[in-house]
Amino acid sequence: MKKLTIPTQVKCDRKVKERRQQLVEAAKVLFLEKGFHKTTTRDISKTAKLSFGAIYEYIGSKEDILYLLIEEFYDQLDGTLQTIHLDNNRVSLYTFINAYFRAIDRLSGEIKIIYRDLQSLPATYIEYVLSKEAEFFNFVKKVLKRTYQLENAIVSEEYISLLARNLIIQGHMWAFRSWDLKDKLSLKEYIDLQSTFFLNAIQE
Missing domain, CATH: 1.10.10.60 (Homeodomain-like)
Known part of the structure; x- marks a missing residue:
């Protein structure tokens, strides 16, 4: 859209x-x-x-103004992801997770505002946001699917969809729970642990 x-x-x-x-x-x-x-x-x-x-x-x-703030959030997120070169391997999955989580760290304020205030927008504005969410979700699925294909792993579409949603939410969690997580983990440690989890989810 x-x-x-x-x-x-x-x-x-x-x-x-x-x-x-x-x-x-x-x-x-x-x-x-x-x-x-x-x-x-x-x-x-x-x-x-x-x-x-x-x-x-x-x-x-x-x-x-709220719409423009949200639009800018997606512009910055898209700009970050466009710099990623996917080579269809585990390293590329880590590269994506690292770039995505670091983007969320920079844009944590916008994430909080989107979750809390999105429903205050008119329907046409909400439709735009939902279209961007669907676009990003499909991109994450594509990254995961390519990785599975390279690993010769056979998984269902439902499994990949669930994994993609989990990955997105784990990024958001850094924004919402950073007050708790930052006392225990650095951003790099959080990224490394989450990356290990998602990489291990690949069945060889």
């Missing part, structure tokens, strides 16, 4: 991009601190150091 178009009164694309980025960065801080519903557009404009009236030249609502 293509990105949704948010109307703007400003014709300069560069300026629109810069101002929206200011709004997204300010909103991220506030959404994490106060939550989406308790944050007002006036709060966002003040934190972004923009006049209250001016922000409506770039967005139409607070929901637009």
Whole structure:
């Protein structure tokens, strides 16, 4: 699904991009601190150091800002994964897990906001998010399937789907449980342990 178009009164694309980025960065801080519903557009404009009236030249609502934040999350996640060169072996599976978990570590705030506030968006925005989730899920399945094929392992589609979901959730867990995990494990240790688990799930 293509990105949704948010109307703007400003014709300069560069300026629109810069101002929206200011709004997204300010909103991220506030959404994490106060939550989406308790944050007002006036709060966002003040934190972004923009006049209250001016922000409506770039967005139409607070929901637009939340959508832009989520859109940026997927752009960054996609950008990270596009740098991975899959060679259809176990090393490549580790490379993917390492890149994915490190991306989640950088984007942990966005993950928390998506889980908590996604349902606050209009249906068309939610449809976009769900399409991106499905796209990423299929990518993870593809990585796992290639690895199994190289290992000459025969597994069901259901097994690969479940493993893909588990892998995605284990990445999210680092964002949600880092307050607990970071007292016991470094990010590298967490990645190594999770990678061992998923690599051992391959039946030779």
